[in-house]
Amino acid sequence: MFLLDQRLTTVFLIIAGFLALIFLIVLFKYIGLYIRCLFSNANIGLFELMMMSLRKVRPEVIAQAKISAVQAGIDIDTRQLQAHYLAGGNVPTVVRALIAADRAGIGLPFTVAAGIDLAGRNVLEAVQTCVNPRIIDCPAGAGAMISAVAKDGIQLLSKARVTVRTNISRLIGGATEETIIARVGEGIVTTIGSSGSYKDVLENPDRISKNVLNKGLDAGTAFEILSIDIADVDVGENVGAKLQTDQAEADKRVAQAHAEMRRATAVALEQEMQAKVMENRAKYVEAQAQVPLAMADAFRSGRLGVMDYMRIQNLQADTQMRESLSGGGQSGLEPKT
Numbered sequence: 001m002f003l004l005d006q007r008l009t010t011v012f013l014i015i016a017g018f019l020a021l022i023f024l025i026v027l028f029k030y031i032g033l034y035i036r037c038l039f040s041n042a043n044i045g046l047f048e049l050m051m052m053s054l055r056k057v058r059p060e061v062i063a064q065a066k067i068s069a070v071q072a073g074i075d076i077d078t079r080q081l082q083a084h085y086l087a088g089g090n091v092p093t094v095v096r097a098l099i100a101a102d103r104a105g106i107g108l109p110f111t112v113a114a115g116i117d118l119a120g121r122n123v124l125e126a127v128q129t130c131v132n133p134r135i136i137d138c139p140a141g142a143g144a145m146i147s148a149v150a151k152d153g154i155q156l157l158s159k160a161r162v163t164v165r166t167n168i169s170r171l172i173g174g175a176t177e178e179t180i181i182a183r184v185g186e187g188i189v190t191t192i193g194s195s196g197s198y199k200d201v202l203e204n205p206d207r208i209s210k211n212v213l214n215k216g217l218d219a220g221t222a223f224e225i226l227s228i229d230i231a232d233v234d235v236g237e238n239v240g241a242k243l244q245t246d247q248a249e250a251d252k253r254v255a256q257a258h259a260e261m262r263r264a265t266a267v268a269l270e271q272e273m274q275a276k277v278m279e280n281r282a283k284y285v286e287a288q289a290q291v292p293l294a295m296a297d298a299f300r301s302g303r304l305g306v307m308d309y310m311r312i313q314n315l316q317a318d319t320q321m322r323e324s325l326s327g328g329g330q331s332g333l334e335p336k337t
Contacts, residue, residue: 030046030049030050030059031046033049033059033060033063034046034049036063036067037049037063037066037067040067040070040071041070042063042066042067042070043078044062044063044066044078048078049063052082055082055086056086057082057085057086058085061085061091061092062078062081062082062085062091064092065081065091065092065094065095066078066081068092068095068096068099069095069098069099072098072099072102072103073102074095074098074099074102076095076098076110080110080114081095084114084117084118087114087118088118089114089117089118090117093117093122093123093124094110094113094114094117094123096124097113097117097123097124097126097127098110098113100124100127100128100131101113101127101130101168104127104130104131106127106130106131106168108127108168112168115172116168116171116172119171119172121171121172121222123171126166126168126171126222127166127168129164129165129166130165130166130168133163133164133165133226134163134164134165135161135162135163135164136161136162136163136164136177136180136181137159137160137161137162138159138160138161138162138180138181138184138185138188139159139181139185140181144159145157145158145159145232145234146158146159146160146185146188146189147189147236148188148189148191148192148193149192149193149239149240150192150193150195150196150197150198150200150201151193151194151195151196151197152196152197152198152240153238153239153240153241153243153244154197154198154235154236154238154239154240155235155236155237155238155239156192156198156201156202156233156234156235156236157232157233157234157235157236158188158192158205158208158230158232158233158234159230159231159232160184160188160208160209160212160228160229160230160231161228161229161231162180162181162184162225162227162228162229163225163226163227163228163229164177164180164218164223164224164225164226165223165224165226166222166223166224167218167221167222167223167224170220170221170222171222174220174221174222174223175220175221175222176221176222177223179220179221180217180218180221180223180225183215183217184212184217184228187208187211187212187215187217188208188212190211191207191208191211191212192208195207198235201233202233202235205230205233206230208228208230209227209228209229209230212228213225213227213228295309
C-alpha cells in the first residue's frame with residue numbers, strides 16, 4: 001500500500017512538472033506581449049493570447065493592432081480584429097487606415113474599412129487619396145494622346161490631367177480609375193467633335209474642361225472628380241481633306257468601272273452589228289448568184305427573149321452610168337444654161 005502511494009505521488013509530480021514546464025514556456029512566450037498590452041491599456045489577457053494561438057491567429061499581430069488603435073483613441077473590439085484576421089484581411093492596414101481617417105476627420109467605421117479591405121481594395125491608400133487627391137493622366141501612358149476631329153476636318157491631339165479624390169461611401173462596388181479615364185476621353189472627343197473649327201478649341205481649351213466636368217463623369221465610380229485640366233493640344237492631320245480625296249478617288253474608280261462597262265457593251269454591240277452586216281452581205285451575194293440561174297431558166301422556158309435581155313442590159317448600163325456620175329459629184333460638170 002505504501003509503495004502504491006509512492007508511485008501515485010511520483011506520477012503526480014511528473015505530470016505537475018510537465019504542466020509547469022508548459023506553463024513556463026507559454027509564459028515566457030507571451031509574457032512580454034501581455035506586459036505591453038497591460039501597460040498600453042489594450043485589455044488583452046494572457047489567457048486570451050493563448051487562445052488566439054489555438055485559433056490559428058497570430059497574437060502579436062492582433063496585440064500590436066489593438067495597441068495602435070488604443071493609443072490613437074480608437075475603440076475596437078479584439079474579437080473584431082480576430083474575425084477580420086481569420087477572414088483573410090490585413091489587420092495592420094485596416095487599423096492604420098482607421099487612424100488616418102480619424103486624424104483627417106473622415107468618418108470610417110471598422111466594418112466599412114474591413115469590407116473595403118476584404119473586397120481587395122487598399123483602404124489605407126483610399127484614405128490617403130481622400131486627404132491628398134491624386135492626378136490621373138488621360139490617356140494613361142507616356143506620349144499617349146486623345147485623337148479627335150473638329151467639324152472642319154482638322155485633327156486635334158490632346159492630353160488631360162484629372163484630379164480625383166476617393167469617395168469612401170462608393171469604394172465598394174464603384175468603378176475604378178480606368179472608367180474615369182475612358183469617360184474623360186469620350187467627353188474630350190465629343191467636345192472637340194462638336195466644335196465648328198479647330199481654331200475655337202485652340203483659342204479656348206478650357207471649354208473642353210468645363211464641358212467634360214459638367215457631364216458628371218464620376219457617377220457610379222469610387223472617385224470624385226475635382227478638376228479636369230487640358231495639359232496639351234496639338235494640331236494633327238487634315239482628316240477632312242484626306243477623306244474627301246479618298247472619296248474622290250473612290251468616285252473616280254466607280255466612274256471608270258461604269259465607263260469600261262459601257263465601252264464593253266458598245267464593243268459587243270458593234271461586233272453584233274458587224275456579224276449581221278456580214279450575214280446580210282452573204283445573203284446578197286447568194287441572191288446575186290441566183291440571178292444568172294433564174295435568167296437561164298427563163299431563156300430555156302421561153303419566158304425571156306433576146307430583146308428583153310438586151311433591154312435589161314441597157315437598163316443596167318444606164319443605172320451604172322448614173323451611179324458613177326452621182327458618185328463623182330458635179331465638180332467636172334458645168335450646168336446647162
